[in-house]
Amino acid sequence: MLGLTFPYELTDPDNIPDNQDEVYFPVPRTHMPARKRYKLVQEALSNVTNIIRSNSSESDCTKCKNALAAAKPAALHAPGLVPNAMISLCKDFRFHANETCEEDFASNTFGAIWTQVLAYADVEGLDGQYICHSLSEKFCNAPTTSPLDTTKLFPKPKPADVQVPKASGERIKVLHLSDFHLDARYAVSSEANCSSSLCCRSDNYNDLSEQSPLLSASAYGSFLCDTPYDLGLAALQAVGPLTGTGKGKHDDHLAWTLYTGDLVSHDPAPQISKAFTLYTETSIYGMFKHYLSGPVFAALGNHDTSPANIDSPHNLPGRLGEQQSWNYEHLAGLWRHEGWISRETADEASTHYGGYSVKTHYGLRIIAFNTGMLLSTYLGIVHSLS
Numbered sequence: 001m002l003g004l005t006f007p008y009e010l011t012d013p014d015n016i017p018d019n020q021d022e023v024y025f026p027v028p029r030t031h032m033p034a035r036k037r038y039k040l041v042q043e044a045l046s047n048v049t050n051i052i053r054s055n056s057s058e059s060d061c062t063k064c065k066n067a068l069a070a071a072k073p074a075a076l077h078a079p080g081l082v083p084n085a086m087i088s089l090c091k092d093f094r095f096h097a098n099e100t101c102e103e104d105f106a107s108n109t110f111g112a113i114w115t116q117v118l119a120y121a122d123v124e125g126l127d128g129q130y131i132c133h134s135l136s137e138k139f140c141n142a143p144t145t146s147p148l149d150t151t152k153l154f155p156k157p158k159p160a161d162v163q164v165p166k167a168s169g170e171r172i173k174v175l176h177l178s179d180f181h182l183d184a185r186y187a188v189s190s191e192a193n194c195s196s197s198l199c200c201r202s203d204n205y206n207d208l209s210e211q212s213p214l215l216s217a218s219a220y221g222s223f224l225c226d227t228p229y230d231l232g233l234a235a236l237q238a239v240g241p242l243t244g245t246g247k248g249k250h251d252d253h254l255a256w257t258l259y260t261g262d263l264v265s266h267d268p269a270p271q272i273s274k275a276f277t278l279y280t281e282t283s284i285y286g287m288f289k290h291y292l293s294g295p296v297f298a299a300l301g302n303h304d305t306s307p308a309n310i311d312s313p314h315n316l317p318g319r320l321g322e323q324q325s326w327n328y329e330h331l332a333g334l335w336r337h338e339g340w341i342s343r344e345t346a347d348e349a350s351t352h353y354g355g356y357s358v359k360t361h362y363g364l365r366i367i368a369f370n371t372g373m374l375l376s377t378y379l380g381i382v383h384s385l386s
Helices: 034-053 060-077 079-092 098-105 107-120 126-135 229-243 274-291 318-322 325-337 343-351
Strands: 174-177 256-259 296-298 356-359 364-371 376-383
Touching: 034 060, 034 079, 060 079, 060 107, 060 126, 079 098, 079 107, 098 107, 229 274, 274 296, 274 325, 296 325, 296 364, 325 343, 343 356
Parallel strands: 174 256, 256 296
Antiparallel strands: 356 364, 364 376
């Protein structure tokens, strides 16, 4: 047993807690008194505002990158004050609704992350173009893909005399699962046709009726909702009988299962936390082990982190480079605990952002790697050359 215990409040549908996780800011380049830090941020806000409101002939892309450059000193010298400054700008220029500005740039959602990006990015170069394009396609066009020199990515060249193994003709059964999105806070009989955000929640309604649901959420889910336990369990329980791959002695076991990411529900950013992510991962991979025959090989999805869509490269300085390591270590430990990968492979996965390579007993090699910094994942199968 893992010996993990999670508090009931984490999944209470009637009282969903806000994220109280530690946030990570860059270490300030200088030690300023609070008054000077505040003044620096106010000057940065004024400079950014003037750039945005200017009537210069510069393109919107150039203005956006100039605004990032004007804001960068605040991230370098007073990082803890930057999220509130971004919220202020967002509201003043109506980039989003006020509530969305709070959600997108608060310290406990993406504010600290944006501060890191602002501090370490080349905001006047290619990084700035990517950032401005992500903020709005009206600011900058999507950058063209830079040429990639792959000659130094591999320790040795591909063998000239490699032989592709001949097909054995043997058929195996492989299951592919993706985007489970378990909603452990799903509320049966709540509004399944809500006006915004994630439906089938006690705190979400249809604007036309807050007294009673227009469409009541059933135990087995609804189109605008994530996966309740009843639906998820029913689906997993059906795999064996429908495919003849149960755990009975007369069944053909699954050769393996590929899981290509996205375990966690689509909660608003303030309600996603480290504990909720760990709980969801533990729950789902435990269900996979119980109901699926054969090993499960997984890749991370963009929702398998806290905050969602975020992974931090190890080459960031100090603690910033390890701010997501809790997740890689937990996932690697779960996969090893379930018997799907070895200790050595788990060590590889925990070190390399949840990515690993493992050779199956069918002679095929599974390569899973996490490109969460680009908000996508990849899991591939190749013939083993070893």
